[in-house]
Amino acid sequence: MLVKKKAGCLLAGMMLFPMISYASEPVEPIKPVTNVNLDEVELGKKLYFDPRLSKSGFISCNSCHNLSMGGTDNLKTSIGHNWQQGPINSPTVLNSSLNLAQFWDGRAADLKEQAGGPIANPKEMAFTHMLAVDVLKSIPEYASEFKRVFGSDQIDIDNVTQAIAEFEKTLVTPNSRFDQWLLGDQQAITSYEHEGYQIFKTSGCVACHNGEALGGNSFQKMGLVQPYKTSNSAEGLAGVTGKDADRFKFKVPTLRNVELTYPYFHDGEAETLQEAVDLMAKLQLGRTFSTDENAKVVAFLRTLTGDQPSFVLPQLPPSTSKTPRPEPFDN
Amino acid sequence: MLVKKKAGCLLAGMMLFPMISYASEPVEPIKPVTNVNLDEVELGKKLYFDPRLSKSGFISCNSCHNLSMGGTDNLKTSIGHNWQQGPINSPTVLNSSLNLAQFWDGRAADLKEQAGGPIANPKEMAFTHMLAVDVLKSIPEYASEFKRVFGSDQIDIDNVTQAIAEFEKTLVTPNSRFDQWLLGDQQAITSYEHEGYQIFKTSGCVACHNGEALGGNSFQKMGLVQPYKTSNSAEGLAGVTGKDADRFKFKVPTLRNVELTYPYFHDGEAETLQEAVDLMAKLQLGRTFSTDENAKVVAFLRTLTGDQPSFVLPQLPPSTSKTPRPEPFDN
The missing domain is CATH 1.10.760.10 (Cytochrome c-like domain)
Structure with missing residues (x-):
């Protein structure tokens, strides 16, 4: 040893x-990560773990890119909304900031563009960008954190994916x-x-x-x-x-x-x-x-195998009476 | 404020x-938690987050008792194996050590007995105790950790649920x-x-x-x-x-x-x-x-609302060539 x-x-x-x-x-x-916006990272970490970015309220980024398991789900192909079988193996999120492009076919230029994909993919999180943003807007702690981080009352998918991508940049394994x-x-x-x-x-x-x-x-x-x-x-x-x-x-x-x-x-x-x-x-x-x-x-x-990301499990702010409820089942 | x-x-x-x-x-x-076996707690924390205790390799204790969300899934009723709709609302795991019995109907006397339920429930994690134990036995880091914690080469569902329950005892919110x-x-x-x-x-x-x-x-x-x-x-x-x-x-x-x-x-x-x-x-x-x-x-x-559990996201030891593979899909 x-x-x-x-x-x-x-x-x-x-x-x-x-x-x-x-x-x-x-x-x-x-190289250890440097030059990230730590406020964006903290917000992005919450979003990464938040299943309310999915239609069902059950699937988060971490479901298929599980940071307890090398940033993957260790499945051949992933499980999506309504237990749909994904078409391809989920690549690791670890060190993904070093990729020349994202997804196996490179269809996203960078992590920010990638982050928006699964949220709106009907076979994955099965939501829409607009509904995901509506959920976040309805939660006061998110609203104030977005304002603090981005200096604007606006929450949009651009900010959401920016924060997730910034968190993902920290997931290098030196x-x-x-x-x-x-x-x-x-x-x-x-x-x-x-x-x-x-x-x-x-x-x-x-x-x-x-x-x-x-x-x-x-x-x-x-x-x-x-x-x-x-x-x-x-x-x-x-x-x-x-x-x-x-x-x-x-x-x-x-x-x-x-x-x-x-x-x-x-x-x-x-x-x-x-x-x-x-x-x-x-x-x-x-x-x-x-x-x-x-x-x-x-x-x-x-x-x-490098040092795995080490951070305290984030706590997510609760929904309010104004928050659109998840729809896990069609009935 | x-x-x-x-x-x-x-x-x-x-x-x-x-x-x-x-x-x-x-x-x-x-009362803040005292008198727990910290080695069991650390092992139980891994098991709590390990989806390999489910048939699909996708569902862990934390899926429905999410420690980022008050120890619940915030859904009416939970999503189980193959997206089956659960029959009842998942109660919070927070402070559950204080319950006189577990489950809504009290059918489990304590946390240890409870922990074995969802693993083998065909509507939840859809596995068997024997298969779950086989998975753990095939992973050297788990084998050595069980040995260190319980002083025996034996891994059985009794030890598995004992460790999970010991971790859950720490989930009080003073x-x-x-x-x-x-x-x-x-x-x-x-x-x-x-x-x-x-x-x-x-x-x-x-x-x-x-x-x-x-x-x-x-x-x-x-x-x-x-x-x-x-x-x-x-x-x-x-x-x-x-x-x-x-x-x-x-x-x-x-x-x-x-x-x-x-x-x-x-x-x-x-x-x-x-x-x-x-x-x-x-x-x-x-x-x-x-x-x-x-x-x-x-x-x-x-x-x-008390202090939520605060701990570093656990890292799970990797499967080996001997580890039975998850079976998320019937095909």
Whole structure:
């Protein structure tokens, strides 16, 4: 069992090896969050946990991007309003601020645009932006907090999604053992895990899974060398660009905290890391990892779990007699 | 706006007026929790938030007893597995350790017995105790935590519900403004709120809503003076005792944090406190409150909101390749 170095030692390490140990690596350490509006973050945290942004009053952002479970629901595809089966695996919200775009097909430019999607999606939260805003307006504590945060009596979906996105920016996970290694702590990962990293680099995984998030920064075809067989009907980027060449191109998912974000792929069909690594090697790289290689890569991937978001469960202000009531059932 | 006294002042107040100010009152202050097993509490907190105790992997204790929302789901009746409509309003988990029994009909003797109910209820979490235990056994971090907490390699539903119940014992809400008043702080409630308390006492509400939790300590017939009209088919205590005299007898709900625990009654039909107070006066006391009386009683009830549970959102240990996977959909 490796013991994490204390922050003081880490800082000392950083000063001794400034940008040396990882300057030549294709992966960069996650940077702790800075430069967020803390008032927006606190408001956004409440909204993230508030199921009153859904028609049923039962589904919140945290239902499918559960911050107790790596920012996912750990289901193949999600459960939406009226127990509808979602079309695609819910990607993790952790480190999602590092993505070049949001959703598997990149149809939202940023976190703010993304946040509005599920609220109004009839298969997810099944509400409308106007009704969600009406709920918030009817709750005096929200009204006063919006006013304090945004300096206006107006509450609109723009402010709502701005606050949620600002909270989501704080959901980065620095300080993984691998990042400690990148920052110069040679003992932070084992030689076995290091061998896994070498295989990860030399076999080509790193071609797509690179940068701060080990992914999230490009779209790639699922099934590059061998076609991927799936019953999932998602077509990926082509649905956004209309280009046939973009069929089955999906945003490369981050590998940060990947041991927590199972099951894998846009269809959630790979249940374990072992299975996901095996299939990725075949489909994308045209190679077959030996059992030993696979195990080493998986061991490396498990070093990518960083500090999970840590905050006090938010308390939500109560509805009033003016608050539109949730409608969970059609009867 | 009233400012809460600091703990130091409160303690001083308690010493100056030991048991004097509320000795003659039918309501007692909520006592802060003591005498819990903190290791069990920490384990139970994880289990409380873990949706893997449900068949779908989507529903946890916190889904219907949401600790961001007064320990309830704020729905008339809850949403269960496959979006089934629950038969009855989910009572708050806050201060539930003070109840003489659990569930509206008292069919569980205590919190531990209660905790096993929803897990195996096909309309709620739709799992079995054996499958839930299998899930936990397959997760090494849980296995080692159970061993550390209970000193045995065995994980069983007895330990699971013991830990959940121990966590729930911590969910008391001391320090409401009304309790500050009971403890001698004359300024903690307004004279208007105090008038509401007097009406509450003199009109007979306090006959059932008394003690530390203002309820939870007896079963009473819903519709004592006037019959209650509802389409809800729950029969209350009679379902437990088999006695016809117990039909429509329900456990008197606590009024602690009642401004957060809407909607009201076992069928959730009263949306607002105003409506609930009006109907209770008519049905149980045979009287009609004036608008002024109603408003004062409601103002008093709003002084019963105590300190909400405050803790860091727990992180759940990840499943492994051996963990049985959730089955949210039948296909």
